[in-house]
Amino acid sequence: QNVGCRTLSLSAHVGFDSLPDQLIRKSIKHGFCFNILCIGETGIGKSALVSSLFNTDFEDSPSTHFLSSVRLRAQTFELQESNVLLKLTVVKTVGFGDQMNKADSYQPIVDYVDAQFEAYLEEELKVIRSLFSYHDTRIHVCLYFISPTGRSLKTIDLLTMRSLDSKVNIIPVIGKADSISKTELQEFKKKIMSELTSNGIRIYQFPTDDETVSEINTITNGYLPFAVVGSMEKVKIGNKMVRARQYPWGIVKVENENHCDTIKLRRMLCTNMEDLKEKTRAYYESYRRCRLEKLGCRDIGPENKPVSLQEVIEAKRLEFCLEVERKEEEIWQRFVQRVKEKAAMLEEAEQQASMPVLTEFEHLTLMHQEGELKFGEEKLLEDEKAQFVEKKGVTESIQSQVSVSSPVSLK
Amino acid sequence: AGPVDSKNEAAMSELVPEPRQKPVVPMKPMGINTSLLGYIGIDTIIEQMRKKTMKTGFDFNIMVVGQSGLGKSTLVNTLFKSQVSRKSSGWNREEKIPKTVEIKAIGHVIEEGGVKMKLTVIDTPGFGDQINNENCWEPIEKYINEQYEKFLKEEVNIARKKRIPDTRVHCCLYFISPTGHSLRPLDLEFMKHLSKVVNIIPVIAKADTMTLEEKTEFKQRVRKELEVNGIEFYPQKEFDEDLEDKTENDKIRQESMPFAVVGSDKEYQVNGKRVLGRKTPWGIIEVENLNHCEFALLRDFVIRTHLQDLKEVTHNIHYETYRAKRLNDNGGLPPMTVETEENHESNL
Numbered sequence: 001q002n003v004g005c006r007t008l009s010l011s012a013h014v015g016f017d018s019l020p021d022q023l024i025r026k027s028i029k030h031g032f033c034f035n036i037l038c039i040g041e042t043g044i045g046k047s048a049l050v051s052s053l054f055n056t057d058f059e060d061s062p063s064t065h066f067l068s069s070v071r072l073r074a075q076t077f078e079l080q081e082s083n084v085l086l087k088l089t090v091v092k093t094v095g096f097g098d099q100m101n102k103a104d105s106y107q108p109i110v111d112y113v114d115a116q117f118e119a120y121l122e123e124e125l126k127v128i129r130s131l132f133s134y135h136d137t138r139i140h141v142c143l144y145f146i147s148p149t150g151r152s153l154k155t156i157d158l159l160t161m162r163s164l165d166s167k168v169n170i171i172p173v174i175g176k177a178d179s180i181s182k183t184e185l186q187e188f189k190k191k192i193m194s195e196l197t198s199n200g201i202r203i204y205q206f207p208t209d210d211e212t213v214s215e216i217n218t219i220t221n222g223y224l225p226f227a228v229v230g231s232m233e234k235v236k237i238g239n240k241m242v243r244a245r246q247y248p249w250g251i252v253k254v255e256n257e258n259h260c261d262t263i264k265l266r267r268m269l270c271t272n273m274e275d276l277k278e279k280t281r282a283y284y285e286s287y288r289r290c291r292l293e294k295l296g297c298r299d300i301g302p303e304n305k306p307v308s309l310q311e312v313i314e315a316k317r318l319e320f321c322l323e324v325e326r327k328e329e330e331i332w333q334r335f336v337q338r339v340k341e342k343a344a345m346l347e348e349a350e351q352q353a354s355m356p357v358l359t360e361f362e363h364l365t366l367m368h369q370e371g372e373l374k375f376g377e378e379k380l381l382e383d384e385k386a387q388f389v390e391k392k393g394v395t396e397s398i399q400s401q402v403s404v405s406s407p408v409s410l411k
Numbered sequence: 412a413g414p415v416d417s418k419n420e421a422a423m424s425e426l427v428p429e430p431r432q433k434p435v436v437p438m439k440p441m442g443i444n445t446s447l448l449g450y451i452g453i454d455t456i457i458e459q460m461r462k463k464t465m466k467t468g469f470d471f472n473i474m475v476v477g478q479s480g481l482g483k484s485t486l487v488n489t490l491f492k493s494q495v496s497r498k499s500s501g502w503n504r505e506e507k508i509p510k511t512v513e514i515k516a517i518g519h520v521i522e523e524g525g526v527k528m529k530l531t532v533i534d535t536p537g538f539g540d541q542i543n544n545e546n547c548w549e550p551i552e553k554y555i556n557e558q559y560e561k562f563l564k565e566e567v568n569i570a571r572k573k574r575i576p577d578t579r580v581h582c583c584l585y586f587i588s589p590t591g592h593s594l595r596p597l598d599l600e601f602m603k604h605l606s607k608v609v610n611i612i613p614v615i616a617k618a619d620t621m622t623l624e625e626k627t628e629f630k631q632r633v634r635k636e637l638e639v640n641g642i643e644f645y646p647q648k649e650f651d652e653d654l655e656d657k658t659e660n661d662k663i664r665q666e667s668m669p670f671a672v673v674g675s676d677k678e679y680q681v682n683g684k685r686v687l688g689r690k691t692p693w694g695i696i697e698v699e700n701l702n703h704c705e706f707a708l709l710r711d712f713v714i715r716t717h718l719q720d721l722k723e724v725t726h727n728i729h730y731e732t733y734r735a736k737r738l739n740d741n742g743g744l745p746p747m748t749v750e751t752e753e754n755h756e757s758n759l
Contacts, residue, residue: 005518005529012492015715017524019469020461022719029652032456055449084454127738132727210462270452274459285571292569 033087033136034273035116037168039109039160040145041097044175048230049143050090052243052254053266054079057232058090067095070108089137097156106160113139113167117287124288138284140276141204141269142168145175146192146225150184153195161201167283169204169276172196177227177260178245178252185227192225206268207275220268226261229254320399331388335381342377346370468527470577471718472516472558474609475532476551476601477586478539479508481616486584486674487532489687489698490710494676495519495532509537512550516578533580539597548601555580555609559733579730581721582645582713583609586616587633587669591625594636602642608729610645610721612713613637618671618704619689619696626671633669644668646717650724663712670709673698 038046042065051058058077074091091112096105116137123134144161146153161170172192174180180188196203203224206217231254234241243254252259269276350370475483475496484496495517516533533554538547558579565575583605587598602611613633618626637644646664651657675698678685687698698706713721 005520007520007522008493008495010492010521010523014490014492014521014523015710016469016471016521016528016718017526018715019526019528019718020464022716023464024457024460026719026723027460028457032453054451079451079453081451081453084456086453086456128735129731267452271455271459273453273456274463278463282573285573288571289569 028083028085031085031087032273033089034277035089035091035137035139035141037109037113037139037142038090038092038145039096039142040093040175041147042095044145044147045228045230046092046143046145046175048232049145049173049175049228049262050092050230051232052228052230052262053269054088055243063094065095065098067098069099070095070105072108072112087135091139102156105156106163109160110163110167113164114287117167117284118291120284121288121291138280139168140273140280142170144170144172146172148174148176148179148188150180150188152191158195158199158201161196161203162199165202167287169279169283170202171204171265172225173261173265174225174227176229178229180227189223189225189227204276204279206272213271217268217272220264223261223264226265228262228265229260230262324395324399328392335385335388339381342381346374346377465525465527467574468529470529470531471722472531472533472578472581473713474535474551474555474580474583475586476535476538476583477616478588479536481586481588482674483534483584483586483616485676486586486614486616486672486706488676489674489706490714491521491530493519493521495521495530496534508540510541512537512547514550514554531578544597547597548604551601552605552608555605556733559730560737562730563734563737577722579725580609581725583611585611585613587613589615589617589620589629589671591621591629593632599636599640599642602637602644603640606642606644608733610647610724610729611642612645612709613669614709615669615671617673619673619691621671630669630671634665645721645724647724650728667705667708667712670705670712672706672709673704674706 036050038050040046042063047058047062054077056077056079058075071094072091073094074089076087076089079086079088093109096109099105116139120134120136120138123129123131142164144157146157161172164170174185174188174192177185206213206220208214208217208221229245229252231243231245231252233243233245235244235246235251237244237251237253245252245254254260254262257263353366353370473487475487477483487496488494513536514533515536516531518529518531521528521530535551538551541547562575562577562579565572585598585602587594602613605611615626615629615633621629643649646656646660648660648664651660673689673696675687675689675696677688677690679688679690679695680686681688681695681697686695686700689696689698697703701707
């Protein structure tokens with residue numbers, strides 16, 4: 001990276017060690033953003049968990065079980081802690097797992113994640129763009145809620161996670177984990193992790209390359225999937241109000257690490273935010289690469305020489321023009337052919353119809369009728385021709401837009 | 412939601428180390444919906460960011476422009492307390508003045524307090540030294556645009572590097588000759604052309620030839636001339652982000668700039684201390700003494716407070732301007748018009 005650079009030593013204090021502070025100061029001014037996607041069946045506790053994670057009451061209304069398809073609902077909140085301003089966007093699935101036929105349940109979710117990448121790509125490709133002030137909506141982490149059956153993963157879980165594991169960081173969590181006993185929980189967790197591995201599903205691993213956090217992250221990786229309990233209500237314990245669920249047989253405290261893993265999840269999300277965002281950027285890069293390659297862009301041309309974007313655009317434009325010309329020619333030839341055919345047909349009919357018995361008048365009438373027919377046919381052909389010319393005009397205007405318009409419109 | 416526990420608030424502010432140079436950014440008013448109860452840990456993102464930047468390091472590219480003999484190399488060496496200028500990499504003072512303007516870039520890696528910086532010093536020997544200096548800024552403008560082009564090419568690649576190497580010129584120090592009268596036509600022409608593509612910081616070289624009064628008057632005259640000619644030097648008024656920036660930058664623009672500097676790589680003993688300075692029969696000029704010259708102001712401005720901002724203005728404004736222009740006169744394609752939000756442009 002530093003080829004041809006020599007390392008110099010400084011003879012006194014210069015002062016650029018304040019650079020990280022300068023950068024941090026600017027970032028604080030600009031604010032941070034973080035986007036979470038929660039996937040889980042209706043009633044599994046997504047809203048309760050999010051409220052518990054950020055220890056604040058996000059207003060939300062419970063949804064019905066009778067939606068015909070899966071939808072996604074996004075809400076943005078501004079949280080502040082000391083001088084850090086965080087724009088938090090929480091996207092939840094609505095109606096997941098409620099349909100009779102769940103074959104397509106994962107599709108709206110995948111489409112949503114892709115749409116955020118697409119929106120960012122569009123902004124990036126604009127001529128006049130403002131990336132600096134762009135509100136990044138790309139999903140940084142996906143919390144996948146597993147039902148606390150105690151048995152194994154459901155098919156829909158595997159299907160959904162597999163469709164997302166190359167696009168987003170997945171952290172599996174067990175929802176409403178207070179319905180499983182401790183011993184059952186250990187078995188359940190083991191089963192889930194082995195099923196994920198054997199199905200080749202990649203979930204997010206907390207980074208272990210930095211020595212300061214590798215130990216705690218390795219331990220945390222061993223707690224996956226997190227058994228979480230969330231609560232919107234608070235219960236009075238002693239003289240404090242704590243988030244908890246009150247049962248006749250006891251109180252489950254959300255923030256007690258012996259009761260559930262909610263605090264672990266919170267800690268891990270917060271201390272690895274930067275890493276989650278970095279991995280999201282990597283997912284975005286592969287999305288971008290696929291998208292651009294699909295549109296026919298390449299970095300290396302046919303002779304293995306690097307191709308500039310201009311050349312690619314010009315080449316594509318030429319290709320398109322030639323294609324249009326070819327089609328035009330084809331249609332014109334067909335038109336000419338049909339006119340000829342029609343003319344031949346009419347002549348033949350005329351010959352057949354002209355019999356010496358006919359009087360002059362009848363002959364004239366017949367000729368008049370034939371003439372009208374011919375005129376009708378020709379008018380039809382004229383109309384067709386006019387329609388075609390119109391279509392050509394529209395195609396041309398689309399073509400000039402398509403060659404310079406965004407990828408979305410080519411979808 | 413209940414009121415924030417006052418004890419928690421105090422605890423929260425203890426946990427965050429204050430940035431070194433500036434006061435902590437005042438708390439913005441609470442946004443929609445929520446207020447946090449109890450500590451969550453969101454502010455740990457600051458430490459994560461710090462760790463990340465320490466690991467990746469920083470690039471900084473600084474260009475020096477001015478006639479030969481104005482002390483450019485010495486000043487840059489003094490700024491970075493090390494032999495960074497090309498004069499020290501095997502060149503000698505007796506070398507011939509080149510026939511045209513040359514661009515010579517030398518890279519170094521320096522480290523301080525765990526922060527690694529790749530510093531590139533770009534020298535422009537031959538500028539203003541010819542008989543006929545018309546258009547001598549053109550090779551410089553060309554070089555600057557070439558760096559933008561390099562970055563753009565990397566950015567539009569399908570398979571992109573994780574971190575695009577940044578060779579763009581972040582800061583251009585323009586050396587004004589301390590005539591005491593006014594700016595020369597060459598100075599005005601250069602700055603007029605280049606202030607639109609790069610951050611220009613004008614400095615008055617060899618300021619030890621002027622008395623305090625002469626210095627103040629000269630500076631005032633230079634500022635006036637720059638204003639009259641519509642030359643926007645860094646920090647540009649239009650890019651002040653908020654009131655805090657504006658007040659701070661206004662003071663710099665209207666009082667301190669252009670910095671009248673003296674450079675030196677020799678040390679002398681003054682009052683029992685070793686200081687950088689120039690020894691004359693009538694006294695020792697201390698480079699870092701604010702009563703003698705404004706070197707310390709320049710150094711603090713460029714390195715200690717505005718270095719990151721110099722890079723950001725280069726990236727968010729100068730580079731974007733170049734890119735937009737470049738994509739608009741796209742080899743043969745009809746120029747794109749900005750239409751409604753639906754029909755936004757792209758280069759595909």
